[in-house]
Amino acid sequence: MESSHTALRAPPRPARLDRGRQAAPQVFERLRNAIVALELPPGAPLSRAELAGQFGVSSTPVRDALMRLEEEGLVDVFPQHATVVSRIDVDRAQQAHFLRQALELEIVRLLATNPDQSLVIRLDHAIALQQQFAKAGDFESFIAGDNDFHAQLYAAAGKQELWTLVRSRSGHIDRLRRLHLPSPGKAQNIVRHHRLITRAIEAGDAEAAQQHLRKHLSGTLSELDKIRSRYPEYLTD
Numbered sequence: 001m002e003s004s005h006t007a008l009r010a011p012p013r014p015a016r017l018d019r020g021r022q023a024a025p026q027v028f029e030r031l032r033n034a035i036v037a038l039e040l041p042p043g044a045p046l047s048r049a050e051l052a053g054q055f056g057v058s059s060t061p062v063r064d065a066l067m068r069l070e071e072e073g074l075v076d077v078f079p080q081h082a083t084v085v086s087r088i089d090v091d092r093a094q095q096a097h098f099l100r101q102a103l104e105l106e107i108v109r110l111l112a113t114n115p116d117q118s119l120v121i122r123l124d125h126a127i128a129l130q131q132q133f134a135k136a137g138d139f140e141s142f143i144a145g146d147n148d149f150h151a152q153l154y155a156a157a158g159k160q161e162l163w164t165l166v167r168s169r170s171g172h173i174d175r176l177r178r179l180h181l182p183s184p185g186k187a188q189n190i191v192r193h194h195r196l197i198t199r200a201i202e203a204g205d206a207e208a209a210q211q212h213l214r215k216h217l218s219g220t221l222s223e224l225d226k227i228r229s230r231y232p233e234y235l236t237d
């Protein structure tokens with residue numbers, strides 16, 4: 001894996017917002033994406049005044065966005081002092097993993113019980129795109145493709161609202177995954193697991209689909225000690 005200074009990108013200057021939408025949700029989404037992508041790493045200061053200027057909004061949408069980020073544990077707010085991006089909370093990451101695994105084990109079981117070839121085609125397409133992103137070293141697009149693969153599983157099972165719930169709890173585990181992703185072979189392992197899950201669903205083999213999913217989701221946490229030794233300043237004790 002690259003060092004923490006070369007594997008992560010400097011935060012880009014935010015583009016102005018879409019005036020056709022409410023400002024606060026857009027500020028929240030952009031800041032959250034930057035935090036999860038580690039463009040804003042743990043410890044990075046967040047100035048309300050500077051963010052308001054960069055986004056071209058008043059301080060109110062920025063305040064509201066930071067409050068939502070605080071609720072997810074992604075920022076630490078010190079009243080009258082500072083707001084900073086939080087360190088990765090390992091306990092929250094483990095709880096998010098527990099939630100997601102419990103839900104997705106049941107989802108792949110349901111999908112394998114009644115295989116849908118149109119879903120298989122969509123999953124194969126998502127996997128092909130991920131393979132392209134992996135070869136190009138485009139980690140942000142790769143992660144978006146990974147999310148799309150799993151979102152399609154939830155949608156096919158009629159559980160879209162549960163995917164929204166999972167995403168709202170995933171900020172800490174997603175940051176761990178982003179730290180782990182540049183490790184040699186990690187991206188290819190994700191693609192391989194996605195293929196195995198898809199083939200098991202297609203074959204109607206619920207047990208195999210669950211087995212592959214369990215291994216797929218546990219990859220990052222199984223390497224927690226290595227990640228912690230590499231990025232000790234980013235993780236909670």
